[in-house]
Amino acid sequence: MPPAAEVVVTGIGMVTPLGATAAESAAAWVAGTSARRAPVAELAGTSLAHLQAAVRAPLDAAARLGSRKMLKFMSESAVLGCVAAHEAAEAAGVRGRFNPGRVGLYSGIGMAGASLEDALPVITASLGASGRVESRIMGERGLAAANPLMSFKILPNMPACLVSIIEGLRGPNLIFTPWEGQAGAALLEGWKAVASGEVDCAVCGAADNPAHPAILVHLARSGRLPPGESVAAAAAYLVLERADTAGRDNRKVWAQLTSVGLEACDDEPADPLAGRMGRSFAAAPAVLLALACCLSVGAPPVSVVGVDRQRFSAEVRSRS
Amino acid sequence: MRRVAVTGFGAVSPIGVGREAFWAALAAGASGIGRITRFDCSTFAVQLAGEVRGSLDLPAPVRAVAERDPKVGFAFAAAAEALAAAGVARLAPASLLHLGTSLESFDLGALVFDERRDFRSVVEGRDLLQVPLDTAARLVAEAFGRPRRSLTNVSACAASAQAIGHGFAAVRSGEVELVLAGGFDSMINPLGVGGFQLLGALSTENDRGASACRPFDASRGGAVLGEGAAMLVLEPLEKARAEGRTVLAEVLGYGSTLDAHGLSAPDPEGRGAERAMRAALADAGLAPEAIGHINAHGTGTRLNDEVEAAAIRRVFAGTWQRIPVSATKSVTGHLIGAAGAIEAGACLLALVKGLFPPNPWLRKVAPGCELDHVTGTTARRFDGEHVLSNSFGFGGQNASLIFRRSHA
Known part of the structure; x- marks a missing residue:
């Protein structure tokens, strides 16, 4: 269905191995920085000791979220997702600008791991x-x-539920798992919901922690992590709204999303972030889209083929 | 906007495998809850669940996965039944597959620890420790054709109601021509039962057996886990009629909300639940008086039942005394990620059969839970037009669906 309204991005949050904020991650990408990788301590001395994960950028989650209390309920994915969503929501001024019941939450999450x-x-x-x-x-x-x-x-719905509680979001919602394609669906659904007028604002994104030792073992044993590739824990969230509300409230517009797509395909998995950041699986579509919205030049193409053989793509018209 | 028909339904449940077996037990108030047989639960405080009995007819690749993760087999069997009922041999590229579930199964049997007893002990094994949650969707697509998109939704107890609601919207808008939507789940394993036991949400009245789950009853003692799957085939109504398909019912409305309140307990005033029901009514273009039957979320926990009953009374302020309410978890147990879909099926069949399923263990309605409950063990006659199904998830995700009787 063609979009009925122009959809723009007014908030971006990222936590990646390249940086603990959207600005840091984008700047590092433009500078050509690659994430530092390290072996996973829990695999030392085993046949999988060669596997590497990107080192997370330093992050004071309690300070970023303004609360230490909630952290005890959070997995690593939830920490990353909540911090990224909070950065995006704060940047867009979601709280106070919109009726909470008209703000949708569309999330992707990777494999579960305690x-x-x-x-x-x-x-x-x-x-x-x-x-x-x-x-x-x-x-x-x-x-x-x-x-x-x-x-x-x-429980894989908990990161999104924590986002809803922290940000006070009460509208329609969906949570998809565990690979790139399903997480791309979260971005697609957020875009459609704003374009169609189902919601006034969508907070959409994804988080994944494939560096969790048990998940990393699964990825290696199942052949989903090709030899020589590393993994990266990451999260990115975006705030989408109609151009008219952004203009009315004089909000900074990062970019316009002119199209978002998700289709089954026969192509091999491909992630433009893999070489410099590592494979972040469910987080990859959101990180790609966030980078493209942050950067007027030098962003990677927003096209990823997941291990679920679905291609996520988006067209971004930069406003920055 | 197109009208949306349900043309196929498949069910694998603790009270029966297959649509007719499921309905026969539901209408008779026959419980599928009993002592857990899937593992030695003798030392657990929780020893009851609704288990799927008997074996399923599954192709070899699915059977191999189902031996490690039963819910994948449930999903496949329900999908096969739903597609066959709708006369759909293959999922076309213009279709959507959307399944709801809750949590990956962790294969404890694959873990063998050496004397170190640390994580490195289990790294050298060859078995996969987890079955990714998109496995069921992948196997369905491999067997029945790859749809345009395959989605796996993990919105806890609201997951499969969301899958149906999302699929309904996609057919209504013209985005796709056919949707296979539903849910599948099983938490009846040591970690699943143990995890819920730690949360204090499950009944420990092990001597109660079949009657352990008593939604809205003054003596209710908690939820009971169930397992299974249910799938619906959704298509444009006009197309289904033109092609001579049997239309079980129409999907008319869907509402999805968040409590944004707390992780384990619902908003004590049920505002999220109330908004989900109101959103579904608005989406359907119906006034509250049009609803003739409600299948409640009705878990049998102290807090949830009271909150839901209060929310229903507020939404249906002038009519709640005359809207029969069923609570089918009383006999199936709580299918978690599949609950919304199996209960949507109960609503469809209530419309098709013209009967309300009973809540057989409800003897004395708890204070605060006053509604027009369908009690006893005999289904009541139903000739209304619209039914509403509620699904409220752990973590504060709420979904309501509205179905309309088919007059085709």
């Missing part, structure tokens, strides 16, 4: 003599070793 700090005590306390988990032992003593907040950190 932090090993939370998961290993439960699992190792549930092992039988054979070294395997036994449910009887889990019921007896494994669950007693659990962080009672662990479920909040595992």
Whole structure:
């Protein structure tokens, strides 16, 4: 369906290995910086010790979010997603400008993984003599070793729900998982919702932490991480609204989104960020789109083919 | 805007596999809840769930995955039934596949620890530890044709209602010509049951057996997990009629909201739930008086039931005393990511069969839960036009769907 209204970007937030904010990430991209990679400590001494992850930019999440309390409910993906969404929402002045019920939230999230700090005590306390988990032992003593907040950190809808609580968003919502294509759907749905008038504003983006040791092992074993490639934890969120509301409120417009697409395809997975940043899977479409909106020149093409064989693409008309 | 028909429905549930078995049990108030058999739960505080009984007819590649992650098999079987019922042999490129679910299964059986008992112990194994959540959509697409887009939605208990609502909007707007939408889930494994046990949301009344889940009852003691899948085929109404398909019902409206309140408890005033129902009514172009039946989210937890009942009374302020309310989790258990879809199916079949399914264990309505509940074990006659189905997710995501009787 053709868009009924001009959709513009008035807020951008990013946390990538290149920078802890949108400005830092974009500046590093333009400068040609590549992320520093390092081995994953939990894989040391194993046959997967060669796998590398990008080193996250220094980030004081409590200071960025203005609250330490919520962090105890958050996985690493949730931390990245909430910080990026908060940066975008603050930049666009979402709170106070819109009826919260008319602000939609459209999110992508990568594979779920409890932090090993939370998961290993439960699992190792549930092992039988054979070294395997036994449910009887889990019921007896494994669950007693659990962080009672662990479920909040595992459930894949929680990062988006945390965004909704922190930013006060009450409108339509969708959360897609776990690869690039599904996360691209979050951006597509946000764009469509604003263009069609279903919402006045859409906060849309994605977060992923493929550097989580268990997820990294999965990616390597399943062949989804090609030899020689590294991974990167990242998140990016954008605030979309109609050009007329942005103009009415005299907001800075970063770019216009003239088209957003998602189609099944037969192409091999391809991520323009992989070489300099590492594969961030679900986060990649949002990071690409955010970079393109930040940069009038030098941005990577907004086109990514996910491991789910869906191509996400967007056309951006820069206003910066 | 096009009108949207439901032309196929498939169900795999704790009370029956296949649409007719599911309905027969639902109409009779027959419970699928019993002691967990899937793993040794003897040391767990929670020992009850609604398990899918019997084996499914699955192709070998799906069966292999389902042995590690049962919900993938449920999804495939429900999708096959729905597509067959609609007479759809292949998903065309102008179609959309949208499935809702909750959480990846973590294969504990693949973990073998050595004496170090740290993460490095399990790195050298060859088995995959997790089954990615898009696996069901991928297997359905491999078997039935690749759609234009395949989406997997993880909005907790609202996920599959959202999938149906989103699919409905895509057909209505002309974006796609056919949608296979629904949900699939199973949390009946040690980590799933254990995780919910830690949250304190599940009934520990293990001696209650089949009657452990009692939504809106004064004696209710919590939710009971269920598992299964349900799928709907959605198409433009005119096209479905022109091609001679059986139209089970029309999808008429959809509302989606966020509580933005708290992670584990709903907004105590139910404002998010209320806004979802009002949004669905507005989307359908209906006044509240038009609704003749509600399938409540009705989990059987203290807080949720009261909040939902209050929200229903506010939305249907002049008529709630005359709107029969079913709560089918009383017999299926809570299918989490598949709950919205299986309950949408209950609404469709209520329209097709002209009956309201009962809430069989409701004896004494709890203070604050006053509604026109369908009690007993016999379905009541229903000749109304519109039904509303509620799904409210853990984390504050709410979805309401409205269906209309087909007169074709």
